[in-house]
Amino acid sequence: MQLAFAFDLARCSGCMACVVACLDEKDLPDAAHAFRHVIGFENPGTAPPTLSFFSLSCLHCADAPCVTVCPAGSLQKRDLDGIVTFNRDLCMGCRSCESACPFGAPRFPEKDTMAKCDFCLERIEARQQPACVRVCPTRALRFGPVDELTEETARKASLNILEVFG
Amino acid sequence: MNRDSGAFSNAGPDAAALRNCKASPVGGGIELRKTICAICNPLSHCGIDAYVRDGVVIKVEGSDNPHNGGTLCAKGAASRQYIYHKDRLRTPLLRTGEKGSGEFWPISWEEALDIAAQRLNSIKEESGAESVAFFAGYPKWMRPFLKRLAHSFGSPNYCTESSTCSTAAFLAAKLNYGCFGRPDLGNAKCLLVWSANPFYSNTSMVRRLLDARDRGLKIIEVGPLVTPLTRHADVHLRIRPGTSGALALGMANVIIEEELYDRDFVENWTLGFDDFKKYAGNFSLERTEAITGVPAHLTRQAARLYAKTRPAALQTSASPTVHHTNGVQNHRALTALIGLTGNFDVRGGNYVRPPAYLYVPGPPSTREHEYEQSRPWSEMAPRMGVERFPVWSRVIAEAQAMHLPFQIQTETPYPIRSVVGFGLNHRMWPGCDFMYESLKKLDFFLQVELFMTDTCKAADLILPACTSFERSELKFYPEKFVIWTTPVIEPLGDSRPDATIIFDLARRIAPEDALLTRGYEANVDWILEPTGLTVEKLKQHPGGLSLKDIPQVPFRKYEKSGFPTPSGKMEFASTVLREFGLDPLPAYKEPELGPVGRPELLKDFPLILTTGARLPMFVHSRTFRLPWTNGLRPEPMLDINPEDAANRDIAQGDTVRLSTPRNSIEVKANITQIVSRGVINIYHGYRDPEINTLFEPDYLDPISGFPGFKSLLCKVEKSI
Structure with a gap:
């Protein structure tokens, strides 16, 4: 099984509640160190322009480059659910993961020790949603096994298409 | 996996699972306690599940109630930094230095309440109760008690932060329909x-x-x-x-x-x-x-x-x-x-659903407004500003706070010598420097606050309030849901709930009001009487109580009872406005300091400034000091259209000078198409720069007294 986040671009309003929920859950000192980021864009080509927001954290990639490059074996991919975990004690602060990650997920709240989204492992194990998913006021963020998320997205898209025909 | 599916629920986890819910430090003894967030407005006030360990909140999340369904916004999610901020006031403080110096000496509650009572009672004796004005800022939960205290003390001058927020919209709808x-x-x-x-x-x-x-x-x-x-x-x-x-x-x-x-x-x-x-x-x-x-x-x-x-x-x-x-x-x-x-x-x-309590539509209906008006207007002096804003005074049961600094300064028709402020923020006023100077002129300024704000520095006596996490309060939701919260933690230091402070003051300055002397819960019970609910009953439902058996309010109520307007009809032409010699039709006029209103200013001030639109992480000045929210937008930037920026050789992040006929400030530029050409937008409430110094204190709507914060001529130049 692969757990994943699903993000509905059409519903995100850029409110950044997910960022703050992450800070609160992970006891991080300030916004610069959050494991989740919200980036806003002004869409050209519409008049007036419209706004889009993207909420991004570690995507727990199927083939995670950070795991491959980590020389210390700090980063591991769990067989159980595909979560990319990390072990702070093994991290030697070489920042290879930072260079390898295409999404800017590895963070360094303590100077030379990597930290990142662990899918709120403790919450998952307590059958709770990750903090960012729980808090999301527009329900733009969801999570679950990737197959189920895909299925749900397809169902929603089908309903939208059916509506067009009436 | 759907977030509403059973596997990962919004309901609280069992105690064993909770032990590991926080990453660090791992430990047992965590309790989930229910409260509400009161950082923003009463239509939100989301339910909160506080994770409490050893008397300390270690995490918050949204309660899974019918209102917020488990969610929160960025402000509510930052509650922990709000509760435990280093600027929280922890003890009563008496001014020792010059006004504005910020020099205070900690004193006991007994001493503080006695000083307050002695000062307020003697000012009342010397100049009349009306020379003491009572002001309620954010949040609004103490309002019914404070208004009753003001009137029982004998002052008609109860006013609120709603003198710049919401009331004018209500006033307009009320002129048209009598209700909204x-x-x-x-x-x-x-x-x-x-x-x-x-x-x-x-x-x-x-x-x-x-x-x-x-x-x-x-x-x-x-x-x-x-x-x-x-x-x-x-x-x-x-x-x-x-x-x-x-x-x-x-x-x-x-x-x-x-x-x-x-x-x-x-x-x-x-x-x-x-x-x-x-x-x-x-x-x-x-x-x-x-x-x-x-x-x-x-x-x-x-x-x-x-x-x-x-x-x-x-x-x-x-x-x-x-x-x-x-x-x-x-x-x-x-x-x-x-x-x-x-x-x-x-x-x-x-x-139209009649209000239940504190601006939230019902049903059920409470006796909130009957409770507040403990003394009829006819038995008190005229409210401040009644001549300047007669329509407001006819329709709205408060004084217009925008007039407060003017009456402090002019002492006409009678002096205002004292202000009892609950969360008063002078930066809410247009020409906020004028308001600050006016506060310093008072004989006695009592401020009740959470944090040591700049306004506090003008006070003679400061009393420390506490957050919604540290008190009990009554909260109705429009989804027919009600909760009586109980404190999830002890108040920080010697801080106390606003209501406790009001009832302690009442015993000293309005002792003849028998209901007020009976204390907080008895007063809430009095307000709740028509609903059949009591505080005792609500206490049995710590997670809140669903009121879905209450019948729905019918539609088209006017068909039975007419509209609550002078004519009994919806008024395209307002009877009240006509009576005061104003245009009864909803006539359009250009903004006073606008491109059509004052074309001669256009040469020097070619742009339109609009202020105060919301950002997601701030509400007024309430979460500026929290690193979690402030870090999401550390710079107080103004928004300028790309064409306007290019014409002024302004690049993203450049420091610019924003000027109006009254004042000029420096701020960084954010180039964005959220504003159209010719319009400048900036968020309000920052400590520096002070946006409201750009407005004259009398830049007000003559009917409501509301400031013209959202349209004013300005110019922007690149700073050298």
């Missing part, structure tokens, strides 16, 4: 959103708004700024700030000319339609475009969509349409569209 209804979102087929951004100001409603959109709700958005709503809108009417009234009249003209209005409602239930029709006839599509900047075809499209899609609801906001020098009349024009199209008090339209 909020949008019935669940049943509406079209939503006309007029200068509101619920994504950042009323976060708990947005999941339902988007769900309604998924079901096919049509959305029309009006407003000068591009917001997160704009991409969901079928049409966006991007007006020049301050021209809502003209746009509404232009839309009304289309609806009348094309006979799309509700003939039956207009003939049977309205006053002054013929005059309104004639007046709206002046707002042809071409003229409306010339005034508002909205292309004629879009105005027509929006008017048709709103009038033809039944039922349609109008979503307004607390301030943007009324923060103009013609605010009330503009808001009257746009709310007139509801009646014109027959959408007043109907299913899916603007549905």
Whole structure:
């Protein structure tokens, strides 16, 4: 099984509640160190322009480059659910993961020790949603096994298409 | 996995699972306790599940109640830094240095309350109770108790932060209809959103708004700024700030000319339609475009969509349409569209539900307003500002706080010598430096606050309040849900709930009010009496109580009882305004310091400044000091259109000088198309720079007294 986040671009309003929920859950000192980021864009080509927001954290990639490059074996991919975990004690602060990650997920709240989204492992194990998913006021963020998320997205898209025909 | 599916639930986990819920330090003994967030407005106030260990909140999340459904916004999610901030006041403080010096000495509560009572009672004896003004800021939970205290003390001068927020919109609707209804979102087929951004100001409603959109709700958005709503809108009417009234009249003209209005409602239930029709006839599509900047075809499209899609609801906001020098009349024009199209008090339209408590629509109804008015106006001196704002004083049961600094300064018709402020922030006033100087002139300024704010520095005595996590309060939700919270932690230091402070003061300054002497819970019970609820009963439901057995309020109540206006009808022509010699029609006037109002200023001040639109992580000044929220937007930037920036050689992040005829400040530039050409937008409430120094203290709507915060001529230059 692969757990994943699903993000509905059409519903995100850029409110950044997910960022703050992450800070609160992970006891991080300030916004610069959050494991989740919200980036806003002004869409050209519409008049007036419209706004889009993207909420991004570690995507727990199927083939995670950070795991491959980590020389210390700090980063591991769990067989159980595909979560990319990390072990702070093994991290030697070489920042290879930072260079390898295409999404800017590895963070360094303590100077030379990597930290990142662990899918709120403790919450998952307590059958709770990750903090960012729980808090999301527009329900733009969801999570679950990737197959189920895909299925749900397809169902929603089908309903939208059916509506067009009436 | 669906977030509502059983596997990962919103319900609390079992105790064993909780032990590992926080990453560090791992330990047992965590308890989940229910409270509410009171950082923003009463229509939100989301339920909170506080994770408490050893008497300390270690995490928060949204309660899974019918209101916020487990969610929170960025502000509520930052509650921990709000509760435990180093600036929290922990003990009563008595001024020792000069006013404004910030030098205070800690004293005991007993001493502090005695000093307060002695000062207030002697000022009352010397100059009359009216020379003490009582002020309630944010949040609003202490208001009924403070208003009663003011009147029982004998002062008519109870005023609130609502002198710049929401009340003018209510006043406008009240002149038209005698009451107002909020949008019935669940049943509406079209939503006309007029200068509101619920994504950042009323976060708990947005999941339902988007769900309604998924079901096919049509959305029309009006407003000068591009917001997160704009991409969901079928049409966006991007007006020049301050021209809502003209746009509404232009839309009304289309609806009348094309006979799309509700003939039956207009003939049977309205006053002054013929005059309104004639007046709206002046707002042809071409003229409306010339005034508002909205292309004629879009105005027509929006008017048709709103009038033809039944039922349609109008979503307004607390301030943007009324923060103009013609605010009330503009808001009257746009709310007139509801009646014109027959959408007043109907299913899916603007549905009138009498308030339950603290601005939240019921049912049930409480005795809040009866409770507050412990002494009739006739037995007190005239309220401050009654001559300057007679319409306000007729319709609104408070004094207009914008007049406060003027009366402190002029001492006419009587002096204001003391202010008892609960969360008073002088930066709320236009010309906030004038307000600050006025506060320093007082003989006795008592401030009750959470944090050591700059306003506190002008105080003679400061009393430390506590947050919603540290007190008990009554909270009704529009979803027929009520909760009586109990403290999830002890108050920090020697801080106390505002209500406790009020009742302790009452025993000393209004001892003859028998009800007030009975204390907080007895007073809440008195307010609750018609509902059959009591504090005792509510205490048995610590997670809140569902009231779904209460019958629904009927639609079209006016068919039985008429409208609560002087004529008993919806008034296109206001009887009250006519009585005060004002234009009874919702007449359009240009913003006073605007490009048409003062064309001679255009050469020096070619841009329009609009202030105070919401950002998602701030509400007024309340979360600036938290690293979690402040870090999301550390710089107080002004928004400027790319063309305006290019013309001034301004690049992203450059420091610029923003000037109005009154003052000039330095701030960084954010180049963005959320503002159109010619418009500058900036968030309010920062400590530095002080945006409200750019406004004259008397830049006010003559009807409501609301400041013209959302339209003022300005210029922007690159700083050297």
